[in-house]
Amino acid sequence: xxxxxxxxxxxxxxxxxxxxxxxxxxxxxxxxxxxxxxxxxxxxxxxxxxxxxxxxxxxxxxxxxxxxxxxxxxxxxxxxxxxxxxxxxxxxxxxxxxxxxxxxxxxxxxxxxxxxxxxxxxxxxxxxxxxxxxxxxxxxxxxxxxxxxxxxxxxxxxxxxxxxxxxxxxxxxxxxxxxxxxxxxxxxxxxxxxxxxxxxxxxxxxxxxxxxxxxxxxxxxxxxxxxxxxxxxxxxxxxxxxxxxxxxxxxxxxxxxxxxxxxxxxxx
Amino acid sequence: xxxxxxxxxxxxxxxxxxxxxxxxxxxxxxxxxxxxxxxxxxxxxxxxxxxxxxxxxxxxxxxxxxxxxxxxxxxxxxxxxxxxxxxxxxxxxxxxxxxxxxxxxxxxxxxxxxxxxxxxxxxxxxxxxxxxxxxxxxxxxxxxxxxxxxxxxxxxxxxxxxxxxxxxxxxxxxxxxxxxxxxxxxxxxxxxxxxxxxxxxxxxxxxxxxxxxxxxxxxxxxxxxxxxxxxxxxxxxxxxxxxxxxxxxxxxxxxxx
Numbered sequence: 001x002x003x004x005x006x007x008x009x010x011x012x013x014x015x016x017x018x019x020x021x022x023x024x025x026x027x028x029x030x031x032x033x034x035x036x037x038x039x040x041x042x043x044x045x046x047x048x049x050x051x052x053x054x055x056x057x058x059x060x061x062x063x064x065x066x067x068x069x070x071x072x073x074x075x076x077x078x079x080x081x082x083x084x085x086x087x088x089x090x091x092x093x094x095x096x097x098x099x100x101x102x103x104x105x106x107x108x109x110x111x112x113x114x115x116x117x118x119x120x121x122x123x124x125x126x127x128x129x130x131x132x133x134x135x136x137x138x139x140x141x142x143x144x145x146x147x148x149x150x151x152x153x154x155x156x157x158x159x160x161x162x163x164x165x166x167x168x169x170x171x172x173x174x175x176x177x178x179x180x181x182x183x184x185x186x187x188x189x190x191x192x193x194x195x196x197x198x199x200x201x202x203x204x205x206x207x208x209x210x211x212x213x214x215x216x217x218x219x220x221x222x223x224x225x226x227x228x229x230x231x232x233x234x235x236x237x238x239x240x241x242x243x244x245x246x247x248x249x250x251x252x253x254x255x256x257x258x259x260x261x262x263x264x265x266x267x268x
Numbered sequence: 269x270x271x272x273x274x275x276x277x278x279x280x281x282x283x284x285x286x287x288x289x290x291x292x293x294x295x296x297x298x299x300x301x302x303x304x305x306x307x308x309x310x311x312x313x314x315x316x317x318x319x320x321x322x323x324x325x326x327x328x329x330x331x332x333x334x335x336x337x338x339x340x341x342x343x344x345x346x347x348x349x350x351x352x353x354x355x356x357x358x359x360x361x362x363x364x365x366x367x368x369x370x371x372x373x374x375x376x377x378x379x380x381x382x383x384x385x386x387x388x389x390x391x392x393x394x395x396x397x398x399x400x401x402x403x404x405x406x407x408x409x410x411x412x413x414x415x416x417x418x419x420x421x422x423x424x425x426x427x428x429x430x431x432x433x434x435x436x437x438x439x440x441x442x443x444x445x446x447x448x449x450x451x452x453x454x455x456x457x458x459x460x461x462x463x464x465x466x467x468x469x470x471x472x473x474x475x476x477x478x479x480x481x482x483x484x485x486x487x488x489x490x491x492x493x494x495x496x497x498x499x500x501x502x503x504x505x506x507x508x509x510x511x512x513x514x515x516x517x518x519x520x521x522x523x524x525x
Contacts, residue, residue: 011428011432012355012356012357014432014433014434015350015351015354015355015434016351017351017434018347018348018350018351018355018434018438019347019348019351019352019355021344021347021348022344022345022347022348022404022409023348023363025344025400025401025403025404026367026370026404026406028385028389029381029382029385029386029400029401029404030370030373030378030381030382030385030401030404031366032385033380033382033383033384033385034381036381036384037380037381037384091283094279094283095283098276098279099276099279099280099283102280102283105280105283105284105287106518108286108287108290108291109287109290110514110518111507111510111514112290112293112294113459114455114459114506114507114509114510115293115294115503115506115507116459116462116463116481116502116503116506117463117481118463118465118480118483118484118485118499118502119297119484119499119500119503120293120294120297120499121484122297122300122484122487122495122496122499123293123296123297123300124293127293143290143293148521151517151521152521152522152523154518155518155519155521155522156522190522190523193523194523196372197372197523200372200373200374203374203375203376204374204375206375206376206466207463207465207466210465210466210485211465211481211484211485214485214486214488225374225376226375226466229376229379229380230470233383233470238380241380242380245376245377245379245380245381248376248377249373249377252372252373252374252377255372256368256369256372257369260365260368
């Protein structure tokens, strides 16, 4: 009983097939191994494979280094991200409107996103040699990420129709109110997406910290999750690694889903 | 009116100043590479070129990783983005959200799954351990798909009357429209791969396949004077790409959700 596929269905299958290579790769390297990581996180070790329930999770959550890494991540999200968003919003708005003819200034801020951290870190070490806070890492975070935020926000701002502003200006709206009431709501989905990306990039800050402090152990304020992961890799402690991965992924999942649902609400 | 103009110029000055401060790390790296003990000197470069042999190997490893990942990831992501745009199947939205979540997942979460996948495929300690997982970039798929949503669809409908091949449609109708975005995504992926640190550190045991980023993290293994010249040479490829493709970079990235 073979059903003949219509032309449209065949075409649809062909289109569907285009996703397959990408999906297979993601499944092979991310999704399927992730299921194994879930399994690792609930057994006692690789050899006995005894089910221990949430024991590994409790152990990881009680580990002082995991707590320290999480605290530092949250601090960066609480301090670094608002600074980054504030700067990128201000610069994007100024260079798209009042200072439009100087929009070449944007290039100054964009190009550090491509400069490899490893290349500037030597100067950074000299510069912040006496720093006793996490300031050098925060500075690197803003320096590296401002460009992408400006690009995304500016791209959204340029899609706003001029006519909207003309109409509002005729009604006598002041520039500041114009933006607060028109531009910001119009690009709100993009602002949210940019915010989400910025939050996620705080987790990537290990690279900066690792390069800044070299193979030495970092001071507490710059300790990041990746150090914890690396230590456990060296100890072959896959159970702690797995539980820490799962916990972090749950945190990210919550942030992303909240972000996406907020975005959907803003859009409609 | 006058007041407003003055305000604009003050703002311009402030932003220009901030922009110059932004350049300082790069400028100082370049200047520093020509200095030794406070005097202008080319000794750093000479030592780097003639006495620091690991540099060449590391540099070419970086080139290998960055080029193969950029080309491969873009080639895999374009059809996938096209598929997301034009194929109809149940669960498409769910799959797309999975891609967004994967794109947002920090490396720390993915590094153990990645490691397990590579171990099972016996790819650890080979250059493929670095290259292969990066080929399947969810970011590239999401960004290209976002851009594709605002592209002209009528061309594809018209082209379907002429051909039955998805690849032909992609090549003739999609790629030309996506060009700007493809360059932007390619540039992002190149920069990211050029800057790899964690993966070579964890997936490779031997020095043989290490990339140039690691030279700076293990700087005490090398003579101090070669570091800044090496940093300059490390920046040159990305800065060249930036000069060539900066308009694409500025116009090609849109994420509206």
